[in-house]
Amino acid sequence: MNPDPAPPVALVVDDEPVTRLMVKRALEKLGCAPVLDAPDGIAAQKILRERPDVALVLTDIMMPRMDGLELLRWGREAVPDAMWIVLSGLETFDSAVTAIRLGAFDFLPKSPHSEEMAVAVRNALERRHLLAERERLHGELQRKVRQLEETSEVLRRDLERAEVIQRALLPRSPPPMEGYCIQAVYRPGQHVGGDLYDVVRLGERHLAFYLADATGHGVTSAMLSVLFKQRLVLVDPATGIALPPAEVLAAVNRSICEAHAAPGLFLTAVFGLLDTGESSLTLASAGHPPVLHAREGRPTRLIRRTGPALGLAQDAQFGEERMQLLAGDRILLYTDGLLPSGSERELDLLQQVLERPLASAQEVMTDLHRQAPADADRDDVTILLIDAHAGASWFDNGAETPASDARGALRAGDEVVFYGETDHAAYVGLRGRATWMHCDAFHETALTVLDGGRRLVLDLSGCEYLDSTCLGTVHELVARGGVSLAGVAPAVRGLFEELSMQQVLDAIRDDLPAAPEMHPLGTASDHAAPQERILRAHEALSALSERNREEFKDVVESLRSEQGGPA
Structure with missing residues (x-):
């Protein structure tokens, strides 16, 4: 009858000695040991305080000093694990019902038959055992949940670290390219993804670029893309000459096949070699979505795969497509996350977006995502857009984009740094409240324009505020020359005046034409770069006046100390 490993301790509370003795002996026969007894509620309280291991209490209702109902109210709080059975006469039947409402398990008539008591006691002890087991299981479940939460937190931190490492594999800034500009947008579907791209200058006239997409999602696809990058060879080791794209893909395919034999793991990739001297482009595609070649006045050309995906067959062969690039031509590479279904309709839409004048990679992604179903599974998305004309190049690797919203950086109203150009000048604009988080993208884009010998206009028509890092960066750019x-x-002019930024004030022009159509730039940067940018900007401001030197003294000294330089 008793499920407990040790005999349950019982307590009988009754002011009638004969009843108390009879119930006590019955309980002992049922396996309870020891069976304690008390003549009233006060005495029972003392026993229960000393013996919190009491499993079963049988109590009368009508007793002197403290009755059974009062004892029950106290006992349900003091000894919550005990089961209570009320002994009730006819005159106290209503009180027995009240006792049940207060938490008693059962009630028995005074001087109960042995069979009735056996059933009530057995049921009460089994109920106690079930409650204890439920509590144990609940505690075990809570412990498991805590373990899973801790494991999940560790995995989350590991994924975030993996994302940081993976982003380190992406190019931070474009190489210089006279007569060409390149824009890239990268958005992982999860913390880490299988997309990878790079643009590399090879010698004086060649530019190599690739875009790879590993099958699947998450860590597995990310590791496969890392393997691709690790095994990629771009130049002949003996001569240093750039290798043809088909040879590059064939070699990396053999290496990947030798490195792993797991079924279902493969990559698609497209590799291009741009000869700036001949204005020619050679492409090889390993199972990748079509590359688009847009030229004004003619239909957009699709360059489809020239071989199978990488990692499927060690002896795979790859062909090449060679084309001439004319001024104004555009080449678009993308991963399949941009076109969820890969349908001809989506390809048509992509061609329409690409053929619009000055459509940036960000604009292409925004327009196509606007067409995608809201509940579509998010995949990694990477876009590489090469324009055969002079202009500022930039890479947006999405470092500021939350993992839970891979499209977040593209929402209207969130952008701060913008870019546009006319035949006479390039425009970099700041909108809203510009802070240190936006300065790397702002500064690097402006430097690219100035290094290319183009006139730069800083458009602040939509800017409400510049923090001190942005103000120092503006001063640095104006000090280089060629900036208006x-x-x-x-309000912004007042900031310039307050910080004695006379060169900047002198560069303000009211006779410039209206800014062209502006497109948002990402604010991606690594962790170390913002600190260096903040330091340089505040050093620039500090040199303008004694007041500035005192105001920014602590900031400059702190940043110099963190970077290991002289304070």
Whole structure:
């Protein structure tokens, strides 16, 4: 009858000695040991305080000093694991019902038959055992949940670290390319993804670029893309001459096949070699979505795969497509996350977006995502757009984008740094409240324009505020020469005046034409770069006046100390 490993301790509470003795002996026969007894509620309280291991209490209701109902109210709080059975006469039947409502398990008539008591006691002890087992299982479940939460947190941190490492494999800034500009947008579907791209200058006239997409999602696909990058050879080791794209893909395919034999793991990739001297482009595609070649006045050309995906067959052969690039031509590479279904309709839409004048990679992604179903599974998305004309190049690797929203950086109203150009100048704009988080993208884009010998206009027509890092960065750019400011609001002009930024004030122009159509730039940067940018900007401001030197002294000294330089 008793499921407990040790005999249950019982307590009988009754002011009638004969009843108390009879119930006590019955309980002993049922396996309870020891069976304690008390003549009233006060005495029972003392026993229960000393013996919290009491499993079963049988109590009368009508007793002197403290009755059974009062004892029950106290006992349900003091000894919550005990089971209570009320002994009730006819005159106290209503009180027995009240006792059940207060938490008693059962009630028995005074002087109960042995069979009735046996059933009630057995059921009460089994109920106690079930409650204890439920509590144990609940505790075990909570412990398991805590373990899973801790494991999940460890995995989450590991995935975030993996994302940081993976982003380190992506190019941070484009190489210089006279007569060409290149834009890239990268968005992982999860913390880490299988997309990878790079643009590399090879010698004086060649530019190599690739875009790879490993099958699947998450860590497995990320590791496969890392293997691809590790095994990629771009130049002949003996001569240093750039290898043809078909040879590059064939070699990396053999290496990947030798490195792993797991079924279902493969990559698609497209590799290009741009000869800036001949204005020619050679492409090889390993099972990758079509590359688009847009030229004004003619239909967009699709360059489809020239061989199978990488990692499927060691002896796979790859062909090449060679084309001439004319001024204004555009080449678009993308991963299949951009076109969820890969349908001809989506390809048509992509061609329409690409053929629009000045459509940036960000604009291409935004327009196509706007067409995608809201509940579509998110895949990694990478776009590489090469324009055969002079202009600023930039890479947006999405470092500021939350993992839970891979499209977040593209939402209207969130962008701060913008770019546009005319035949006479390039425009870099700041919108809203510009802070140190946006300075790397702002500074690098502006430097690319200036290094290319083009006139730069800083458009501040939509700028409400610049923090000290942005102000110092503006001063650095103006000090280089070739920079004008347009659309400066009175509040921003007041900041320039307050910090004695006379060169910047002198560069403000009110006679410039309206800014062209502007497109948002990402604010991606690594962790170390913002600190260096903040330091340089504040050093620039500190040199302008004694007041500035005192105001920014602590910031400059702190940043110099962190970077190991002289304070």
